[in-house]
Amino acid sequence: MGILDNATSVGESDPYVRMLVYGDPGVGKTVFAAKFPNPFIIDVENGTSSLLNHEELLGVKKHHLKAFSEMNEIFWDFQAGGGSQYDTIVIDTMNELQTKHLNEFIDKDKNRDNKLPTMLDYKANTAALARMSIAFRDLPKNLVIVCHSTFDKDDNDGKMYLRPAVTPSLAKTLVGMLDVIGYMYMGLDEETKEEKRRLQIAPSRKVIAKSRIGGLNPILDDPDPSVFIRKSAKEAVTL
Numbered sequence: 001m002g003i004l005d006n007a008t009s010v011g012e013s014d015p016y017v018r019m020l021v022y023g024d025p026g027v028g029k030t031v032f033a034a035k036f037p038n039p040f041i042i043d044v045e046n047g048t049s050s051l052l053n054h055e056e057l058l059g060v061k062k063h064h065l066k067a068f069s070e071m072n073e074i075f076w077d078f079q080a081g082g083g084s085q086y087d088t089i090v091i092d093t094m095n096e097l098q099t100k101h102l103n104e105f106i107d108k109d110k111n112r113d114n115k116l117p118t119m120l121d122y123k124a125n126t127a128a129l130a131r132m133s134i135a136f137r138d139l140p141k142n143l144v145i146v147c148h149s150t151f152d153k154d155d156n157d158g159k160m161y162l163r164p165a166v167t168p169s170l171a172k173t174l175v176g177m178l179d180v181i182g183y184m185y186m187g188l189d190e191e192t193k194e195e196k197r198r199l200q201i202a203p204s205r206k207v208i209a210k211s212r213i214g215g216l217n218p219i220l221d222d223p224d225p226s227v228f229i230r231k232s233a234k235e236a237v238t239l
Contacts, residue, residue, distance in 0.1 A: 017213070017228045018137050020094070020174055021199070022147040022164040023184035026050075028197050029092075032184065033144040034060050036088040036225045042074060045096040047146065061086070068101040071132055078139050088142040094174070095148050095165045098129050122167060129166070130173045137177055142229070145174065149183065163208040171208070180228060181210040182220075189221075199223035 021029050030047040033039065034057050041048055041062040051057040063074070077083060091097060102125045106115055117125075137143055150165035162183060164171045175181050183200045201211040202218030213228060220227065 014140065015229075016140065016142050017180065018143040018178045019180040019182065019228060020145040020147060020164060020178050021182045021184055022149045024149060027184050027186060029146045029184055030090075031057065032199075032223060032225065033088075033090045033092060033146055036090070036142055036144055037229065038085060038087040039090050039144075040083060040086040040088070041090040041092055042071070042097075043092055044100060045093055047092045065097070065100070068097070068104050071097070075132070075135055075139070078141065086141065088144060089136060089139065090144045090146065091136070092146040093148060094129075094133075094145050094170075098125060098166050098170065101125055101128055126167045126169045126173075129170050133170075133174060134177060143178075145178070159205065161206050161208065175208060175210060178210075179212045181208060182223070183207045183209050184223075197222055 021032060023029055030041075030050050031054060034041065034048075034051055034054075039060055041060060042065055043062045044065045046064070048060070048062045051060060063070075065071070078089070102117055102121065105125060105128075106112070106117060106121060133145070148165040149162050151160045152163050152168070153160055164174060164181075166174070180201055185198055185200070186195045187198045188194070189196045199220045200207055200209050200218065201216060201220065203209045216227060
């Protein structure tokens with residue numbers, strides 16, 4: 001039996017969703033991520049404190065990350081079959097995780113006086129975060145990465161657009177490797193004239209977004225994770 005004999009059909013693809021949701025602080029990204037099935041939250045910047053306002057989420061399990069090296073421990077625990085009670089891994093936030101790795105990477109070099117990061121530091125940092133992201137993506141779990149947003153300039157026309165607030169190279173890697181890239185924001189409902197949480201999952205000139213899951217609106221009002229979860233590659237289910 002070789003590789004060709006073990007080929008599977010597209011319909012047999014795994015049902016897990018790998019997603020990044022980004023936006024301004026306080027817009028509801030962590031609460032959204034915590035509503036995925038049986039989550040384990042890697043809390044990098046104490047974002048889970050927002051869950052205290054939601055009684056139904058008080059039982060969600062989290063780990064406050066003290067050092068980037070703990071990401072390796074968490075990965076290998078899952079890789080070895082641990083954490084079977086969890087269906088979803090949440091990284092909250094990726095931008096803070098990248099900063100934590102960069103600071104620890106620089107501090108390891110005891111011979112340098114200047115703690116300002118160099119281009120080589122940023123390249124090593126981006127490469128490490130990309131490898132880690134790919135490793136977590138390939139685990140048999142849902143993966144939800146939370147990130148802040150930032151403005152960037154289009155080199156072609158000079159216009160500003162929104163993207164995840166990590167290095168541009170890491171942002172491109174995440175956009176390419178994940179199923180859904182969603183920009184979360186508060187928008188005014190024209191009928192009720194009230195602010196409503198929205199998630200844009202289709203790209204535009206101003207927003208980096210993406211969805212490999214068909215049948216969804218480009219912008220989801222009061223988004224619920226259930227629309228992304230599938231029993232199979234073809235079927236959406238309700239939590």
